[in-house]
Amino acid sequence: MRKIESIIRPHLLEAVKTALQEIGVIGMTITEVKGFGRQKGHTETYRGAEYKVEFLPKIKIEVVLPEEMVDLAIDAILKTARTGKFGDGKIFVTPVEEVIRIRTGERGEAAL
Amino acid sequence: MRKIESIIRPHLLEAVKTALQEIGVIGMTITEVKGFGRQKGHTETYRGAEYKVEFLPKIKIEVVLPEEMVDLAIDAILKTARTGKFGDGKIFVTPVEEVIRIRTGERGEAAL
Amino acid sequence: MRKIESIIRPHLLEAVKTALQEIGVIGMTITEVKGFGRQKGHTETYRGAEYKVEFLPKIKIEVVLPEEMVDLAIDAILKTARTGKFGDGKIFVTPVEEVIRIRTGERGEAAL
Amino acid sequence: MNRKRLKKRRLLPLAAWLALVGILSIFCSPTYAEDAAPRAVHSGDTAWLLVCTALVMLMTAPGLALFYGGLVSQRNVLSTLMHSFFALCLIGIQWVLWGYTLSFGADVGGIIGGLGHLGFRGVGPDPSDGATVPHLAFAMFQAMFAIITVALITGAFAERMKFAAFILFALLWATFIYDPLAHWTWGGGWLMKRGVLDFAGGTVVHISSGVSALVAALVIGRRIGYPEKMLPPHNLPFTVMGAALLWFGWFGFNAGSALTAGGLAALAFTVTNTAAAAAGLTWAFIEWVRQGKPTILGTATGAVAGLVAITPASGYVTVLSSVLIGMGASVVCYLGVNVLKPRWGYDDSLDVFGVHGLGGTWGAIATGLFASKAVNPAGADGLFYGNPAQLMNQIIGVLASWALAGVGTLVILKVVGVVTSLRVTKEEEITGLDVALHGEEAYNFLAPGMSSARLAPVSQEASSPHPLRAVEESPPSQ
Amino acid sequence: MNRKRLKKRRLLPLAAWLALVGILSIFCSPTYAEDAAPRAVHSGDTAWLLVCTALVMLMTAPGLALFYGGLVSQRNVLSTLMHSFFALCLIGIQWVLWGYTLSFGADVGGIIGGLGHLGFRGVGPDPSDGATVPHLAFAMFQAMFAIITVALITGAFAERMKFAAFILFALLWATFIYDPLAHWTWGGGWLMKRGVLDFAGGTVVHISSGVSALVAALVIGRRIGYPEKMLPPHNLPFTVMGAALLWFGWFGFNAGSALTAGGLAALAFTVTNTAAAAAGLTWAFIEWVRQGKPTILGTATGAVAGLVAITPASGYVTVLSSVLIGMGASVVCYLGVNVLKPRWGYDDSLDVFGVHGLGGTWGAIATGLFASKAVNPAGADGLFYGNPAQLMNQIIGVLASWALAGVGTLVILKVVGVVTSLRVTKEEEITGLDVALHGEEAYNFLAPGMSSARLAPVSQEASSPHPLRAVEESPPSQ
Amino acid sequence: MNRKRLKKRRLLPLAAWLALVGILSIFCSPTYAEDAAPRAVHSGDTAWLLVCTALVMLMTAPGLALFYGGLVSQRNVLSTLMHSFFALCLIGIQWVLWGYTLSFGADVGGIIGGLGHLGFRGVGPDPSDGATVPHLAFAMFQAMFAIITVALITGAFAERMKFAAFILFALLWATFIYDPLAHWTWGGGWLMKRGVLDFAGGTVVHISSGVSALVAALVIGRRIGYPEKMLPPHNLPFTVMGAALLWFGWFGFNAGSALTAGGLAALAFTVTNTAAAAAGLTWAFIEWVRQGKPTILGTATGAVAGLVAITPASGYVTVLSSVLIGMGASVVCYLGVNVLKPRWGYDDSLDVFGVHGLGGTWGAIATGLFASKAVNPAGADGLFYGNPAQLMNQIIGVLASWALAGVGTLVILKVVGVVTSLRVTKEEEITGLDVALHGEEAYNFLAPGMSSARLAPVSQEASSPHPLRAVEESPPSQ
Numbered sequence A, B, C: 001m002r003k004i005e006s007i008i009r010p011h012l013l014e015a016v017k018t019a020l021q022e023i024g025v026i027g028m029t030i031t032e033v034k035g036f037g038r039q040k041g042h043t044e045t046y047r048g049a050e051y052k053v054e055f056l057p058k059i060k061i062e063v064v065l066p067e068e069m070v071d072l073a074i075d076a077i078l079k080t081a082r083t084g085k086f087g088d089g090k091i092f093v094t095p096v097e098e099v100i101r102i103r104t105g106e107r108g109e110a111a112l
Numbered sequence D, E, F: 001m002n003r004k005r006l007k008k009r010r011l012l013p014l015a016a017w018l019a020l021v022g023i024l025s026i027f028c029s030p031t032y033a034e035d036a037a038p039r040a041v042h043s044g045d046t047a048w049l050l051v052c053t054a055l056v057m058l059m060t061a062p063g064l065a066l067f068y069g070g071l072v073s074q075r076n077v078l079s080t081l082m083h084s085f086f087a088l089c090l091i092g093i094q095w096v097l098w099g100y101t102l103s104f105g106a107d108v109g110g111i112i113g114g115l116g117h118l119g120f121r122g123v124g125p126d127p128s129d130g131a132t133v134p135h136l137a138f139a140m141f142q143a144m145f146a147i148i149t150v151a152l153i154t155g156a157f158a159e160r161m162k163f164a165a166f167i168l169f170a171l172l173w174a175t176f177i178y179d180p181l182a183h184w185t186w187g188g189g190w191l192m193k194r195g196v197l198d199f200a201g202g203t204v205v206h207i208s209s210g211v212s213a214l215v216a217a218l219v220i221g222r223r224i225g226y227p228e229k230m231l232p233p234h235n236l237p238f239t240v241m242g243a244a245l246l247w248f249g250w251f252g253f254n255a256g257s258a259l260t261a262g263g264l265a266a267l268a269f270t271v272t273n274t275a276a277a278a279a280g281l282t283w284a285f286i287e288w289v290r291q292g293k294p295t296i297l298g299t300a301t302g303a304v305a306g307l308v309a310i311t312p313a314s315g316y317v318t319v320l321s322s323v324l325i326g327m328g329a330s331v332v333c334y335l336g337v338n339v340l341k342p343r344w345g346y347d348d349s350l351d352v353f354g355v356h357g358l359g360g361t362w363g364a365i366a367t368g369l370f371a372s373k374a375v376n377p378a379g380a381d382g383l384f385y386g387n388p389a390q391l392m393n394q395i396i397g398v399l400a401s402w403a404l405a406g407v408g409t410l411v412i413l414k415v416v417g418v419v420t421s422l423r424v425t426k427e428e429e430i431t432g433l434d435v436a437l438h439g440e441e442a443y444n445f446l447a448p449g450m451s452s453a454r455l456a457p458v459s460q461e462a463s464s465p466h467p468l469r470a471v472e473e474s475p476p477s478q
């Protein structure tokens, strides 16, 4: 099994979620994170003092999948999360050794 | 070493934490996440407009452990985080190559 | 490629970020997490009722890197995140199989 | 869930409401004519009383609503605000329809007011006998007292009371406890005839709500997890804001009770502020000594305790007596909240009994100690001015209000409990009352800067989240 | 971005402002002398009117600001607060310079006030004819009405209006719609002469803002993602706080409109509170029946609807009529918000039309039904008191204000749209107006206890984040 | 930590407090008798002054508390609110005990008030000579001025002052700086005799607090990380709310200073609103021109600056002069905050000097320019009305208050610094003062919908977090 960890723009979450559901993903977990990278931040002013906002809001989507679905999922994300501008984010693929469903104790792909 | 990443119901955090401590886990890291899966959300109303809450609050517990403790930890979580209803969450086990304690620079299992 | 996941004290984020940038890291993702470990919490009082704060605020920094930069990055973190007191945090190193840049579709180290 | 039962449940409130309208239409139209030709009223006093009425309204919402709302956990803040806001609506109508006449209608045996003012009949723009303000102004000033008293009790059962049960309880309590007690003390009833002093509501408002709160806490039971696993207050700035608004509104509460804008109002104003200040300081210092740190919640709680305690005394005591009354209030209430409550183990969620019940009791007794005819010839001398009889009077007032509130609340809760369960289910309590009872969540904060989460998908060109003043985005030099 | 254009854009407001100062200096100094020797004023009435003026100011900010600010998404809360706060500043000046004289200057053909009071010339500390309060007090009381009316409209285009366009719109709207309408109804204009009753602003304030809001919502268009993908309100406690402050301030709005502190003010005060309470209950019960749960937003919205509806009637109807007016208000506005809006599909972000437009219309008509000379001899009898002519009068008032507000707003928006775009760009809308227009973010919350994020690096010895009362940190026993 | 020292530290405040009670009991009881028979007071004026007193109280808490509390970082919000709330308690008592008599007791050499009113002795329900309001009402109105002045200073040392040091400082400052200065200007002292005009406190309140703030900022030093690594304001809606409440309360502050409800109060009310509006607009436009965007914090800051500047002039100038005074205020204060402060490098955390010190100075001088006997015969003509002497008088007033506040604050801080350290430790500053000094955290927000975190473990059957209206949970079809 693999975990696909994808950093995306927050307002595209709905679209990505729907695309993943369409290829058969049933569950996923999301986290509000902040990203730093090529996309530049902006400046805010409070009574004349300037604040640079460098860490930008992103959403991290984590999905654990059977190996054979990985490419499908990557395509689904690329299709919906891309705007072509800096800051679209990344997809990281990492190995997962075991999955257990807490409710039933099922293990492996059956637990997804 | 292994990382056990477990998605659980928020109000069971205390119980899971205690169970993990009892089997000898000293440290862990938790994150507030939102989950999407078989458990269904609910509806909220604001002046007649309905909002569907699909992403439900969950807690992610991350514990890095020596390999031999993995089964013990899984049992501890299964015992305390299960309610038998949809939405109890998952346990993911992934490999960890190296651990370093920042305070001392210790590496490997000594750093846990 | 490797993912370096580091739990640090929140107020040292700026220093760690700068040190990582200096060794050539361009992107990273941070999450607000809470940690439990050897560092002890504190007590708060509300109208006489005492609350124990056990989970302490931490920042998790995630950086995906080419293998050859791992040691450099670990050094950079150790140098800037260490205070020598309990609670300085950990560094975990895990394998990453694939990286894709959403904006361009580039893969592998080019996508970092 | 059974669909038919659900339907029936939903139609009930509608039916009740329509019944009310029916009753209304009986009263409507004819009653007003008698008041048509307003006689002279005193404009300075009227201005003052109307402003004070507005101030007491503000005490309930947003004052008390925020004070309480900040103390509960995030998942129950709306339901807690709703208690105060809904009381404002509900008792606002109850008072006009039958509350006022039960309290201030012509005395019936020292026990209750007659029905002469049902539906505000005969309450018009001209003053009632001897007064300098419109009868309507007096009646509305009193309305706000009835409202806040009901709202105060809700702190006892916050985070677990069923909403339908709250509504029924509020209506019955206002009718069968508040209205008689107001009549006894202010409306010409037996306590008033005995000479019990209660300038602005120590017994009528604070003892009655505080003691009822204790009974309610005992009957309804503890919150799940109390006392070991509770969440700390979710928004202390709201609580501080609420405390400050309560203080502000209390000037209307106490100084308005003079019913005229003159020296007596100025005196009540002064002792109100002074007692609150003394009590705030005292609570902070007690914490400092006992716990090592003075808290803002403690200081605010102390100030409220001082305001409670000075309430019955505010037209009868000297400025320096008010310092002592305020200090005493914090000592008494601190012990109630921090010693009595843990020892007895009841879960009076927001310390209504500890602050209002005990503070009101202390204030009523302190009035019997510190009252002085030199301050207000219309009052009486207290023990310290050589008149132990007044202290006895005050104790009788305290006992009577404890008894009525205690027994009455018990009976009312038992009755309500027959009609509907008092408490939400375990599951609803864990979910939180905001979502479970009202289908709403208080906050939808985004992560800082998380500006566009959940918004509609946008076209390709709209991608950089902060376009203005953004540093120029040039392609990376690779 | 073109730097030169930017420069020019920035200099424009400065130039405008300097022009204003220029105009000012023409008026300055000489005008005042005439008012120098104040004649006797009635201090009770003056006290009352000044307090009411302050209360109506409070309605706009923080009252309405919070009511609206809590309902928008987090990324637009500051821009929403800014609408109200800036209106307070902008119309505060517009009124002094030319707004007052257009509204209350000597009547010109029943249509508009003459320029006699330009720059508050001749508005001084002595009362104008027949009044018991300083002319200045009356003029400032009216100022607050102009301010809040403009602020009310902003709910229609919250979360997408360009700030420069808002300023221009506000100035033109106040000048060409509010000022004439106030003159028609209160300043001696044709509606007043016809005998149209509007005690405190049902047509002038609520219909005008509500109808203008509808037009603005249609012209400016829906928010991106409306209606499927909107964020829920970001801070309902703010909205509840705002509703409570509106209620509080409304006592000044309605009871202050009596202009004296006497029986009429007390009546207006009473019906205001009663209608709000009845409407709050009604909305909650409608929701309970239709949706299964009563919400606090619904209760608060209902209360506001009741306040709107009682406004024109507040000096003319009995207390029990006010219950019916309040109940009717919630029914009408509930339908507007929950049936009409979805059916027509316009995006009136914060329901200004649904609550103020429809509620004001219902109130104006209800005045024609329930008004009674027995209550206020200076008023008129309504349909239910045997006088259908008054109902006709009210309908004329409604039609006139709908027409002026509707057509006028359309024209003004078209004019403004020529000078500058009305709407922010798509990108700015997704970013959020706070950052895009004002370069500010509302909140910078840390994770709970996340106390020291982003602070300066500290020396080695300062590491444990919570040093005080921390359990002793001994090295682990290994 | 040394346990014995801790004990001693904890007993100190208790001992101090008991000493206070001792002193009290000396005064208690006898003083009141003299005032027992109230003479006639004017009810309209009394109503007005009591309301204004309440309004000024509201300015401190929650007004100023929120204005300041929103600007600090989240970990210091409670300690910042505490400064204002505690000042309300502390100076509320100090004023009653000895503050009032030092300020308004019988003049001693033009420098200080005599001790005749120690413990409010002889301050009773009847008016003092020539007044139309109870002596108590006047004394309490003045109390609120002393309170807010102390609270204003705290903005200078927010986020780093030790709480014990703050208490000591506040007491000494009120006694040795505020009380004399109030006496000089209003209590019959030498500035009053010279004819220096200060209608509502430009020198007494704003210059004194602003200049003291500058000195305090310099003595106590910068916050860690200032200026490069500061957190932005944590809750701007609170700040806007606070600014609006300040504006609202300022009507009491300025118009109440007329001490009667008549034309003069109406004038003060009008110019107060107008100056605030003009200043809010001006600051926003300056930002628009200089930074490309008008901010809400800027607009609110400007409004406060305008309120500050009009304060000394509010009973003496025309409405149009107030526009110019307001505009000038924003120019002066904008430069102070955005040019002077960065250049000099002091860390006046919340810009007390920039807004109150400079705004008050501008206002005092502007009074010497724009004052006109045509407006208020009891005032004087300013430079623009042909009387340069008045400008000289005003400058003397400014210099005197700068000198007293500047030197006095320096001495007091040095004295306090001997008794206890002025500043918290580095570690406490990083932790945040809320936890470090008060053991409390402001917010305990859950993630949106994160309703049940940390609650008690529940039984098996209570699992679905949102049971009501939840879509039926059927087992997956597998």
Ligand SMILES: Nc1ncnc2c1ncn2[C@@H]1O[C@H](COP(=O)(O)OP(=O)(O)O)[C@@H](O)[C@H]1O
Pocket (backbone or CB within 6 Å): A007, A034, A035, A036, A037, A038, A039, A056, A058, A085, A086, A087, A088, A089, A090, C026, C027, C028, C029, C030, C062, C063, C064, C065, C101, C102, C103, C112
């Ligand atoms: N090496 C990395 N490790 C972890 N996260 C990264 C890394 N590089 C980028 N990210 C994440 O991806 C986001 C987008 O990256 P950025 O460089 O801004 O744009 P792009 O991916 O379009 O080149 C960043 O905000 C950050 O959250």
Ligand SMILES: Nc1ncnc2c1ncn2[C@@H]1O[C@H](COP(=O)(O)OP(=O)(O)O)[C@@H](O)[C@H]1O
Pocket (backbone or CB within 6 Å): A026, A027, A028, A029, A030, A062, A063, A064, A065, A101, A102, A103, A112, B007, B034, B035, B036, B037, B038, B039, B040, B056, B058, B085, B086, B087, B088, B089, B090
């Ligand atoms: N494939 C997955 N990848 C990552 N997280 C998942 C996945 N499936 C489920 N989850 C997480 O587990 C939680 C519970 O899953 P759900 O399907 O609702 O119930 P259950 O685990 O009882 O079958 C989800 O809310 C989500 O956070």
Ligand SMILES: Nc1ncnc2c1ncn2[C@@H]1O[C@H](COP(=O)(O)OP(=O)(O)O)[C@@H](O)[C@H]1O
Pocket (backbone or CB within 6 Å): B026, B027, B028, B029, B030, B062, B063, B064, B065, B101, B102, B103, B112, C007, C034, C035, C036, C037, C038, C039, C056, C058, C085, C086, C087, C088, C089, C090
């Ligand atoms: N086994 C673990 N797995 C995951 N996170 C851990 C583990 N041990 C510690 N942590 C994280 O590291 C942080 C610091 O650990 P702690 O034991 O307090 O101090 P130190 O690292 O200095 O020994 C914890 O707050 C927690 O977030």
